[in-house]
Amino acid sequence: MQQSAEFGELRRAHRSFAFPVTIAFIAWYLLYVLLSNYAGGFMGTKVAGHVNVALVLGLAQFLTTFLIAWWYARRAAARLDPRAEAIKSRMEAGA
Template structure:
């Protein structure tokens, strides 16, 4: 049979219907049946009060910092585009205001990153660990081997 004939045969739905489901390999079964899956119940976690508190805490830090940085960055770009004489004003030798503000962009990025890392270590990570411990406890196998 030619390749074209084989491709045409495979295209027919009845040919697909005859395919058998793959057999388990070495005791491993890849199933799409959700009842056979084990692990955390993500919808339940996402709807929990602890998760909402965690999200709210992260959002209260991330959104204001993002807005602040965007205003600072866009202000720098607008000054560079429309206030060239201000940006070209020398401060010390060949160093001008534009150069200092440009370096300030890098410095502010490092400061915001450092602030977020500290915030995450102090406020977010402990809550994540508590939530993870609760999830691990609820998905741990019972003494008789059944899932809770």
């Protein structure tokens, strides 16, 4: 089963999303940590009232986390679950 085209598609559907997105959000998070460390002046720039760039970027980390979670949930329901269930029921019927 692991060699089958059907499983290959499921694996690709999972990896082609999970791997690049993981690299992207970790890079984005590290960028934020590095900016906090080495770009104090930029981070301290006032945006509105007492709200500065640092706070806006911090809240943006929250926002991207929520969005990626939501995006993955939708994608998994559409592309992973149907394939996984089809393979599982076929294997269990065959066993």
